[in-house]
Amino acid sequence: MSQNNDDDHPILTTYLHGLTLVLEGLRVHESTMQSPDSILQSVFGFGSFRPGQGPIIDHLMRGENLLAVMPTGAGKSLCYQVPALLLDGLTVVVSPLVALMDNQVAGLRANGVDVACIHSGQGREVNVSEWRRVAAGQVKLLYLSPERLMTPRMMSAMKAVGVSMFVVDEAHCVSKWGPAFRPEYAQLSDLKTHFPDARIAAFTATADAATRDDIADALFAGRGRVIVHGFDRPNLSLTVTPKIDRKKQLLAFMDGVRGQAGIVYCLSRKNTEEYAAHLRAAGHKALPYHAGLDAGLRFDTQERFMAEEGVVIVATIAFGMGIDKPDIRFVFHLNLPGSMEAYYQEIGRAGRDGAPALTHMLYGLDDVRMRRQFISEENSEPAHQIREMKRLDALLTYCEASTCRRQVMLSYFGEDSPACKNCDICEDPPEMIDATEPLRFILDTIIETGERFGQAHIIAVARGADTERVRQFGHDKLPSYGKAKAIGAPYLQGLIRQALASGHIDMDIARYGALGVKDKGRAVVEGTATFECKSIRTNTRATRKDRDRTKLARESGLSDRDATLLARLKSCRAALARELGKPAYIVFSDATLIDMAGKRPTSRAQMLEVSGVGEVKYDRFGAAFLEVLADVN
Structure with missing residues (x-):
């Protein structure tokens, strides 16, 4: 009996060939419609990925574990949000703060992404409703705190639902070597045991070599990639001056950034109140923030900072981690932070939109004494105290640098760089x-x-x-x-x-x-x-270089005509944000409005070419902005 041959069945052959072409066409169509690039454009409104984002997304799509160290403002959230929308199954994002979760969720929902969030800041009915949507397969992303995730009940529920990816945000909290170790984060090391098929992605902006190794070992036993995309934030101008008269020095700095949003960090709650009043007396829109304030007042203060123009927050370190405001133009430290990592994180809250931003620190020997006293009084192991003392010593070296500050900072994180030309040392080399x-x-x-x-x-x-x-x-x-x-x-x-x-x-x-x-x-x-x-400076007078640096925060690169249009676009954004009860950047970022003012779109197609305008955001907000643009075109 002879074997069948396709040539013996020409009709069947033609049919199969046609079916193959149809299936290939469908696959091509599906890959085109559901590729990272198409998600980036249609959902988030960006035409291309930033450097480093594409490879990270590719690794996650292939099912690999990874730890990514990326500077603040480099777009780490998109690195896991895009794969989450493409993967089958649920992505669980572990985040340490309620404010951080709420900001991420609000941004995703504004882009039309159906996302769930469960945390202690919501009522039980809301949390139950959110979980029902997860269990019904209606959402692709779920935001949780580590404490809530790692309960036996939640772990069982997760196994029933099926998880494709766990994302650990602020992953430096996992490591005992890190400056912000949190015991509840250490429990996340059990995830790989309970969910062996789920990929684990960890992201942080702050982790030296020892901390990176510890995170990778804890989360996926070192079986994954560690990707370091650098620590440099070239748009941040770095300045440190000795503490002589803090109030005079602060006011001299603030004269150059009047009307800009910023953060002034203090060491004590009392000082936040005192310096906020001092700034208000000088005509600045300044508000205090610290953990001792009423929770409702803290919430209102944070909302004003996010929604209003030119608000300055005078705060302890209780303020910051959950704040995702892109247009913070300066961070001023009235006291020495606790370590180089803490300082890097705190200044990293400025200039997330990529535009120029200023950082300025005052420090004195009394700060050094207090910081060392804090470390010695901690209820921690001697080895941990020694590490913290060394971190503080590294920050002192940075403060007293006689060469480029950026080189000193990046060297601490194991990164080489040329002189930056954007710090006080480079601009005005000391004698x-x-x-x-x-x-x-x-x-x-x-x-x-x-x-x-x-x-x-x-x-x-x-x-x-x-x-x-x-x-x-x-x-x-x-x-x-x-x-x-x-x-x-x-x-x-x-x-x-x-x-x-x-x-x-x-x-x-x-x-x-x-x-x-x-x-x-x-x-x-x-x-x-x-x-x-x-040479030792002993006066508080701002130098010409200081004044030149503060100008950077006011230069947008727009013509007077475009700057006038930008102001009108911001007013439109503020009105929409008030209607939504959300921060203004949830509607559109400053970078998007600047691009809009420059391109002056007159149609839907042109508006979708503006960076940061996706299809859902256009449908929700596009007509209002086109109306503003039509008035000036």
Whole structure:
């Protein structure tokens, strides 16, 4: 019996060939309609991915685990939101803060994405309703806190629903090596055991090499990719100045950013109230924010910041992680942050729209003492305290840098870069001076007083002050008494800061900030080494370079005509946002309105070519903006 041959059945062959062509056409059509690029354009309104986003999406679509370290503002959310809309099954996003979840969900819903969110800030009926939509397969994305996800009941429910991907946002909270370790995040290491077929994607903007390894090991036992897309935020201008008169220095800075949205960080709740009032008295729209305020007031303050133009928040670090406002034009630190990672995260809240933004930090030795005291008083293991002290030391090195600040910062995260031309050091290089003699006066005083006293007393003795405390200890009889009498106290304070950062001096927190002399300092005392440092600025007057930097925040690159149109578009956006009860950026970002003002679309097709205008957003808001544009075209 002979085998069948296709040539023996020409009608069947023709039919199968035609069917193959139809199926191939359907596959091509489906891939065209449901590709990452088409989702990006139709849902989110962007014509192309930012550098680095495409490969991450490809890895997730292939089912790989990964940890991605991306600078704030680089678009990490799209890296998991796009695959979530393409994959079969549910994507669960684990997020640490209610505000962070709410902002992400509001943005997705504005783009027409059906997303669910379950958290303690919602009533039980709302949460039950949200879960029913998940169980019915009506949503592609579910936002949860780690505490709620890792309960036995929720884990069982997840297994019944089926999860394609888990996304761990702010993944540095997973690592015991990280500066923001959260025990509830550590439980996420069980996800791979319970859901072996689900891919796990972790995202963070802040993780050094040890932290990255720890996250990857905890979440997927190292069986996945670690992708580092750099830490550089070139649009941020970096400035650090010694603390001389904080109120005067803050006002001098604020004169250059009047009417801009920004954050001023303080160390204490009391200071947030005091400095907010100080700014309001100077004509700024400033509001305090700290964890001690009534929850309703905190919510209202946050909503004003998100919706109104030019609001300045004066806050403790309780404010920030859940704030996804793209057009924050500056972050000002009145005190030294806790570590380089904390500082990087906090300044990262500025300029997420990619436009120029300013960062400015004041710091003094009292900040160093307080930060080291906080670390020593933590109820944590000695190894953790040592790591935190080293992180603080790295930040001091950054503060006292004599070369490009960006290079110093990026080097800490293991990244090389050329000089940035966008920091105070690059724009106004400091004069290097030989300060061996004045430092020797200070070191002699520290040694002769028994390395038992802090900065204020050491300077008093070195300058020959006639105080009760100096006489009480007999320090007016020391050989070092009055040796630095001709040198101003602010200069000596700056000298001590630089010597502390360079490792010539140490500070003993167990002895209330007593200064000690390290080996490098003893070499200066013995005359076998010299000490070179930056020239020390002792006044609060803003330099020309300072004023030039503040101008960056006001330059949009638009013509006067386009700037007038932009103002009208923002007014339209504000009205729509008020109707929705949502922050203005949920309607359109500043970057989208600037592109709109430049392109001046007159039709639906042209409007869809504006960056950030997707089909759903056009259907909801497009007509209102076209009406504004028609009035000026």
